[in-house]
Every structure is written in structure tokens, then in C-alpha cells.
Amino acid sequence: MKKISEGAESIVYEGTVAGIRCVIKSRIQKLYRIDELDQRIRSTRTKNEARIISSASKAGVNTPRVLLIDGFDLYTERIGGTTLNKMGRIGTNERQKIMQGAGKNLALLHSSDIAHGDYTPANIMVDSGTVYVIDFGLAEQTKSVEEKAIDLLLMKRSVEKSDYKTFESAYVHASSKSNAIVSRLHEVEMRGRYQTRTLAV
Amino acid sequence: MAIIGIECSAHTFGVGVVKNGKILSNERRMYKISDKGMIPSKLADFHSEGAGTTIAAAIKNAGISTEEIEAVGYTKGPGLGASLRIGYLSAYTLSRKLGVPLIPVNHGIAHIEIAKRLNAMKNPVALYVSGGNSQILRMVEEPDRHYNIYGETYDIGVGNMLDSFARGAGLNPAWGSSVAKAAAGGRYIQLPYTVKGMDFTFTGLMTNALAKLKSEQLNDVCYSLQETAFSMLCEATERALLLTGSRELVLCGGVAQSARLKEMADAMAKPHNVKVGTLSDEYNADNGAMIGIVAERIFLSKSKIETGHEIDQRYRLDSVKVTWR
Ligand SMILES: Nc1ncnc2c1ncn2[C@@H]1O[C@H](COP(=O)(O)OP(=O)(O)O)[C@@H](O)[C@H]1O
Ligand SMILES: [Mg+2]
Numbered sequence: 001m002k003k004i005s006e007g008a009e010s011i012v013y014e015g016t017v018a019g020i021r022c023v024i025k026s027r028i029q030k031l032y033r034i035d036e037l038d039q040r041i042r043s044t045r046t047k048n049e050a051r052i053i054s055s056a057s058k059a060g061v062n063t064p065r066v067l068l069i070d071g072f073d074l075y076t077e078r079i080g081g082t083t084l085n086k087m088g089r090i091g092t093n094e095r096q097k098i099m100q101g102a103g104k105n106l107a108l109l110h111s112s113d114i115a116h117g118d119y120t121p122a123n124i125m126v127d128s129g130t131v132y133v134i135d136f137g138l139a140e141q142t143k144s145v146e147e148k149a150i151d152l153l154l155m156k157r158s159v160e161k162s163d164y165k166t167f168e169s170a171y172v173h174a175s176s177k178s179n180a181i182v183s184r185l186h187e188v189e190m191r192g193r194y195q196t197r198t199l200a201v
Numbered sequence: 202m203a204i205i206g207i208e209c210s211a212h213t214f215g216v217g218v219v220k221n222g223k224i225l226s227n228e229r230r231m232y233k234i235s236d237k238g239m240i241p242s243k244l245a246d247f248h249s250e251g252a253g254t255t256i257a258a259a260i261k262n263a264g265i266s267t268e269e270i271e272a273v274g275y276t277k278g279p280g281l282g283a284s285l286r287i288g289y290l291s292a293y294t295l296s297r298k299l300g301v302p303l304i305p306v307n308h309g310i311a312h313i314e315i316a317k318r319l320n321a322m323k324n325p326v327a328l329y330v331s332g333g334n335s336q337i338l339r340m341v342e343e344p345d346r347h348y349n350i351y352g353e354t355y356d357i358g359v360g361n362m363l364d365s366f367a368r369g370a371g372l373n374p375a376w377g378s379s380v381a382k383a384a385a386g387g388r389y390i391q392l393p394y395t396v397k398g399m400d401f402t403f404t405g406l407m408t409n410a411l412a413k414l415k416s417e418q419l420n421d422v423c424y425s426l427q428e429t430a431f432s433m434l435c436e437a438t439e440r441a442l443l444l445t446g447s448r449e450l451v452l453c454g455g456v457a458q459s460a461r462l463k464e465m466a467d468a469m470a471k472p473h474n475v476k477v478g479t480l481s482d483e484y485n486a487d488n489g490a491m492i493g494i495v496a497e498r499i500f501l502s503k504s505k506i507e508t509g510h511e512i513d514q515r516y517r518l519d520s521v522k523v524t525w526r
Binding site for chain 1: 389391428439443472
């Protein structure tokens with residue numbers, strides 16, 4: 001097992017188990033929380049993440065398959081390639097294709113009432129041209145227009161203007177109820193709080 | 202030179218005298234909250250009656266003469282209009298009498314700045330938890346220097362949540378401490394835990410805890426409520442620490458008086474090698490010294506003081522241009 005990343009909530013490892021190349025997301029114990037609460041949170045979040053990955057995949061979103069839930073460890077199949085934020089310099093053409101894929105995947109998620117919660121280039125993976133969505137750690141099953149608009153907002157903050165345009169047109173093209181979400185995005189951006197946040201992060 | 206700071210945004214009339222960042226005196230007079238909460242007109246009367254003597258006591262205990270006072274700081278907001286008006290008018294009268302400038306201060310910034318300075322920290326992440334506020338902040342330089350809000354409550358502050366629960370449970374509402382006392386020996390029962398990134402909500406938790414009182418022991422509910430609420434705050438704060446890469450954290454505001462919250466913040470910060478700065482209760486509660494501390498920084502920065510809008514009940518912390526270091 002090789003550690004590949006460490007976040008506030010979990011450590012991600014990669015390895016091969018019984019011949020299957022997999023990624024294991026292990027939710028870490030938090031000593032500040034009492035045990036009962038800590039275990040309940042880690043276990044619900046692990047199960048929730050697995051459940052949402054499965055519904056996303058049913059909705060046609062490219063996402064790694066869930067292999068196993070083992071306590072606070074979530075095993076998913078490992079895909080090749082790299083995350084979008086680590087791809088380095090790529091041609092305009094390829095970048096446009098990726099942004100289109102990211103937009104289409106998000107439209108599919110939203111159509112089945114899933115808000116991703118952290119839709120940034122760090123959670124988009126590209127493997128020989130196919131665009132995958134990973135990390136459903138903050139995802140939620142919800143009809144909320146606001147939550148969906150925030151998915152767009154996070155992407156907008158993280159990529160260049162022209163890339164975001166490509167992304168948004170693909171999103172609008174692939175979804176049926178995008179009007180309300182795009183206009184909510186503009187509303188959210190007008191609110192002071194998100195403006196100052198955008199500038200700081 | 203010395204600066205006098207007057208705080209009056211809710212139940213406390215506080216006056217502090219500050220000189221070169223040192224607190225020379227800190228006087229307070231607190232309105233006792235009844236089971237109905239704060240009644241604005243009674244609150245205003247209470248503060249008007251006590252203003253003069255509290256100011257005089259702060260000057261006397263600082264051991265300075267009134268001629269040494271070079272500016273009067275006061276709380277512009279956020280807070281209750283009834284209180285803010287009395288604080289402002291008291292400060293105005295004093296500044297006219299002494300012929301010195303009047304300096305408006307943001308209440309929340311004062312809570313953070315006093316914690317930062319008394320702990321000698323440069324630019325910590327702040328967990329600011331009081332009755333009406335629950336926010337995670339840090340000073341940033343872009344586009345202008347200001348306190349950026351990384352996370353905050355979507356609804357009510359953690360202090361008001363604990364007090365409303367206490368009232369509903371028939372406990373004496375004493376700013377969260379009655380819930381802490383009643384939590385002794387409690388066992389954990391399941392309550393909603395809602396953190397979204399670095400934000401959190403408390404009303405669902407409170408409503409659910411109140412409903413649980415029908416079927417569960419009071420101390421179990423109090424224990425679980427407190428553990429859940431503080432865990433939520435710590436989780437959101439941990440994210441902000443990792444995001445900013447800061448190695449310093451301060452706890453401030455009335456709820457930061459909680460021993461349990463301090464203990465949890467320590468446990469959260471330790472694996473990240475983050476130093477935690479805390480304050481004695483006197484400076485976590487609303488107080489005049491914190492207003493004096495910020496007013497002195499503003500005074501020394503010689504920045505232009507905007508007039509008009511003398512008080513602002515919704516004075517947002519992140520709207521303030523920080524002109525000092
Ligand atoms: N299924 C996967 N296949 C290959 N790499 C993955 C997979 N899932 C995650 N990773 C890698 O692990 C990193 C962290 O995983 P992620 O699920 O995003 O966790 P975190 O919550 O820490 O962001 C990703 O940026 C990616 O590089
Ligand atoms: Mg991720």
C-alpha cells in the first residue's frame with residue numbers, strides 16, 4: 001500500500017488487493033471527538049460516499065467502481081491517468097474536450113439530484129481521453145438548486161475563464177434544468193460573502 | 202498616551218484602558234438575562250444608568266489622569282441597536298469632553314485582535330464563537346487587508362443555540378455554562394451533525410435535542426449536544442487550518458470560555474503542530490479592553506476615520522478594511 005494523498009478527513013492509499021488495482025480511502029480517527037460520535041461519523045460518511053458513487057455510476061457518470069466497504073475504509077477500483085490539476089501543459093483542443101467531459105458529467109450528476117460538493121480539477125481524472133469524476137466525500141443526494149450552483153461556482157473559481165465557458169456550455173447542453181441553476185450561480189456570486197471568499201482562497 | 206475603549210453591543214457595558222498594547226484596566230457591568238431573553242428598553246435603561254460609573258472606575262483603576270487619554274474607541278457593531286446606541290452616546294460624550302477623536306471598532310475584530318495580541322501571534326486562524334456569532338477567520342492581504350471568513354454558521358451562533366436549548370430544557374440560561382454543568386456524567390445519544398466544508402448549522406441540532414428531552418435523560422442530551430456542537434466547530438476549523446497552512450489558532454468570544462471546547466481544540470490542533478492561543482474568561486467575554494486594543498491600533502495607523510453610520514447593527518467583520526498590523 002502506498003499513501004497517495006492525505007486530507008483533513010482521510011488518507012488515500014493505492015495498491016493491489018487480490019490482483020485488483022485499487023484505491024483505498026481510509027477515514028482517520030479524530031481524537032478530539034468522543035469515540036461513539038467519531039465512529040458514527042466516519043462510518044456514515046463512508047457508506048454515504050459508496051452509495052452516491054453507485055447512483056452516480058447508474059446515472060451514466062464515469063466514476064471508479066466501488067469494490068468494498070470495510071469499516072471506515074472505502075475500496076474503489078483504481079483508474080489510470082492523472083487529476084486535471086496535475087496534468088501540466090496540454091493543448092487547447094485536449095483541454096476543451098476535458099472541460100466538455102467535466103460539464104457533461106456534472107449535468108448527469110445533477111439530473112439525478114446529486115451535488116458533488118467539491119467539483120474542482122483536483123477531483124476530475126483523465127485517463128486516455130476519458131473524463132472521470134472522483135472523490136464523493138462531500139457529495140449529497142439533494143434537489144437543492146443552491147448546492148448544484150455551488151458545484152458550478154467551485155469549477156468557475158478554479159479554472160481559466162475560457163475553460164469555464166466550455167465547461168458551462170457542455171453542462172447546459174447536457175441538462176434539462178440548467179437555467180435555474182445557472183441563474184442561481186449568478187445570484188450566489190453577487191452575495192458579498194462568496195465574493196470575498198473567492199478572492200482569498 | 203492611553204486609549205479608552207467602550208464596549209456595549211449586548212448585555213455587557215465594558216470599559217477598558219489600554220496603553221502601548223497593555224491593558225491597564227478592564228471594568229464590566231452585566232445585565233442579568235431573564236428567562237425571556239433580553240428586553241431592549243430595559244437593556245438600554247440598565248446601560249444608561251451604569252455608563253458613567255463604569256467609565257470612571259476604568260479610568261481610576263488604570264491609574265491615569267483623563268488628560269492622558271488620546272482617543273475613545275467604541276463598538277460600532279454588530280449588536281443590538283438598544284445597546285449600541287448607549288455605547289456610542291457614552292463614547293461620544295466622553296470624546297467631546299476630552300476633545301479627543303472617536304474611533305469606531307468592529308466587535309468581532311476586537312475579539313480576535315485581543316486573542317491574537319495577548320498570545321503574541323502574527324496571523325492565526327481564529328475560531329470566534331459567541332452568542333450571535335460562530336465564524337472561522339483569518340486576515341488576508343487581497344484585495345485589501347481584511348479578515349476573510351472561511352467558514353461560519355448558516356443560522357444561529359453556537360452560544361445562542363446553547364442558551365435557547367437551556368431555556369427550553371428549563372435550565373437557567375447562563376451563556377452555555379448551564380448546559381456544560383448539566384452534561385456531567387452524560388452518555389452519548391445520536392443527534393444530527395451537520396458540517397458542510399467549513400460551514401455548519403445549529404438549528405436542526407437544537408430542535409432535535411429539545412425533542413429528545415421527552416425520551417432521554419437530561420444529562421445525556423446536554424452531554425451529546427455539547428459534544429456534537431463542539432466537534433462540528435473543530436472539524437470545520439481543522440479544514441481551515443489545513444487550507445491556509447497556518448500553524449496558529451486562537452479561540453475567542455464568549456463560548457471560548459468553555460473548558461471542553463479548549464480541550465477539543467487542543468486535541469484537534471496537536472497532530473498538525475498547530476499552537477492554540479486562548480484567553481482568560483475576562484477577555485473572552487465582551488469587554489472594553491478589546492475595543493481599546495483595536496482603537497489604539499487604528500489610532501496609531503493614522504488612517505482616516507469614516508464618519509456617518511455611527512452604529513451598524515449588522516456591521517460585517519469581513520467588510521472592515523484593516524489599516525493596522
Ligand atoms: N479511483 C481512483 N483511481 C486513481 N486515483 C485515485 C482514485 N481516487 C483517488 N485517486 C487519487 O487520490 C487523490 C485523493 O483522492 P480523493 O478521493 O480526491 O480524496 P480527498 O478527499 O483526500 O481529496 C486524488 O487526487 C487522486 O490522485
Ligand atoms: Mg479530492
